[in-house]
Amino acid sequence: MAVRQYATFEVDGQYFGVDVARVQEVFRHHDRTPVPLAPPTVAGLINLRGEVIPAIDVRTRMGLPRRESGDPMNVVVRDGDEVVSLLVDSIGDVSEADDAAVEPPPTTITGPARDMILGAIPQEGRLLLLLDVSRTVDVNQELGREDALA
């Protein structure tokens, strides 16, 4: 049985995990340049050591309420050739879990978040939700614009 490591973070009181292999780095608040006319989920562009990468607000993406205070953290993930930063509330530890422990996503999850959860791992009184990175960063799907872009 394979044991995987998950980088964990918190968004609106919920606890998420992403396969560490997908995570490039994590850093604090960073200057963002807004992108007018882009989907609202795109929180801006970040200069990451000379590369321009988009930042995607996980709250907006999941239809959760806006962040009221405090600067978000950046979880920089790779999706194919692209590097995208996910804006989250706070960063947690790296958590290990056996693949066998992964359960199907709870049926209580509704809204846009439903499509982005691969599974759930129960852990000491809380549920670690495994985030589907590719779906999360696919902001065009959010607007149903794949056709327009094809």
Next chain:
Amino acid sequence: MDGMDEIVQEFVIESHENLDQLDRDLVALEQSPGSRELLSSIFRTIHTIKGTSGFLAFGRLESVAHVGENLLSRLRDGVQEMTPGTTDVLLAMVDVIRELLETIERTGAEGEVPVDTVVARVTAVIEGTSESAPTAEPAAEATAPTLVDVAATEKKPARKRAPRAKVATAEVEVEVTAVVAEPVAEVAVEVPTAVAAVAAEAEPGEAPARRSATESSIRVDVDLLDSLMRLVGELVLTRNQVVRSAATQTDVALVRATQRLNLITTELQESVMKTRMQPIDNLWSKLPRVVRDLSNQLGKQVVLEMHGKETELDRTLLEAVKDPLTHLVRNAVDHGVETPEIRTAGGKPATGVLGLKAYHEGGHVVVEVTDDGAGIDPEIIGRIAVKRGLVTTDQLDRMRREEILDLLFRPGFSTAAAVTNVSGRGVGMDVVRTNIEKIGGMVDVESAVGKGTTWRLTIPLTLAIVQALTVECAGERYAIPQVAVHELVSVDTTGPGVEYVAGAPVYRLRGRLLPLVRMDDALGVGGRENTGPIFLAVVQADGRRFGMVVDRVLNTEEIVVKPLSSRLKGAGVYAGATILGDGRVALILDVQALARRTQLAAEAVAAVEAETEAKVEGTATDTVRLLVASVGDRRVAVPLDSVTRLEDFPLSAVEHVGHREVVQYRGEIMPLVRLGRLLGSYDEAPGESLPVVVYSERGRSVALAVDRIVDIIDGNVDARSDLDDSGLIGSAVIQKKVTEMLDVRQAILAADPRFFESADVHVGAEV
């Protein structure tokens, strides 16, 4: 290797690339028959092959490509339907072309490759006689297995080639070349992304291997240089940051090291850019032969004069400019320069002069193609454009000369009366423009009937670093590629300037209405009331000119273009992003895309211009559009439909004929009456210039001078009184101010008593 060999070599490499594209397109076409886009793409490819083979004197190749092009042009224009048989024939044609190219590559000549059968088959399809079983002629036989391959591997390709560009990875690439089984091709399969490796290994030895090597080594070179260029771009930005922070330091050693870093970086940047630069002569050296062969073929006498051969251009750009430039040259010989008989009859020397000129100008390279031929007659262009349904007669009437000439760049426009072997199939100027704009350049044309034509390409020096104007809008900075910016105008919002027509803001720039786009509105970040002066960047794109209203103009600087994440392509108005000196990201605007967003405003302007220039027809409705002007301390309104034009004359332009004031206007003497004097208000506003309202009819014009044009409004003239005064027909409250209605007829008569003599018409003054 002599010069000719090199040309042939390049042609073969390029054509092989084209054929790969062609195979993909043809296969895709079978899935979506009748796709005009695909047909156009195939058509252009064949057109290019035909053109080049023509001047390299590969007669067989040209004849095959020529019939193929004929068939494709019929398919593209919908004259003929696409059938499976048609695809077979097209593929057979492509295979024969491939075979010819391979023979040329091996032997330098076309050899004995039979082409008659395929030509006959294509001709048969065109004539609709029959397309039964593929014939058993040797050429067709040789290609038959390949054909099967293509059909069978549509979904699961026999082999995927190393992706040459990321764009292509999503598509199914079908390898159908004859070299399929060769070892070099195998290498390409094993090395997934590094095309570089293939190139490095292959030695230019025996013919087949050399082909594959040269094919990829060129691209690899550019890729490597691209990444080198990118790194240097990073270095430049980092250097800027270091230099900025070092400026505040007192550590002498650090300051000294920083200076050194500064120098080295600059030098490195220049060197790297230089490695990518090639003199434009690399392109031009092929043109004398093009011109010679073409002029012989057409029975014309043309000398080619070249200036600025040594002007250097980024290699990638040079490649991109090659086809457009060749097309312009061929076009100039074909359509521009007249035959010796016509030239002599017109008093010109029998030999025409075709000039090529390249020079640097403001961070760009300008390439001009000039001929001293017949020139382009806007009337003919206009007529054809109407006939082709590109514009309506109404639209045409309102177009300026340059706008009419610009129609040449519309897709589907071709002026050649007959389809010749040379040009004139509607593939052409639109492709030229598309290709040039793709690399961030511009193309325009100037022409004088009987004197000649100049085509001007403005090309950026390099793709990676562009000159850009940085502006501020809603607190954020944006970069606009300098090539699109014509001028910057600062407009005082308190003075005359910005007007609203049909709700769309316009600015009267030197007498022409310039549609304005507020950048904050266009980007949906609006919500700002501007009280100070506003700044207009006058930009041109898609042949349309508009003014972009920005909050502040910051700087002109070189920026390093970063590709934008594919996730943001949907926004559609950005050409990329860049990192500014302070490390913040700024978006680069795609002016072309923004131009398309301004369509609405432009249409509104066109509508108003139509209205303004329309003949007076009287007004029936209650709501009339009024031009409000101030005269002394009074406000005077004129129905807009009695106004032909608004002009601004310098005071010094006012001359006297007898006791009357006149101005010279469009080569005529136009009587001028100052409304202030007519209405008995003599305290004229001092000023350098005199805004006038021009009223024209049947070739006669008069100018009514006012102090200031205030506004154009939709007047609801309910609240009016008939307090009559000399020269007025009443007054009304407009925009909370009492505004007097001018008796236009009387005012005109005051300026020109004989104005209405020829035909007494009713002037729409009774509002």
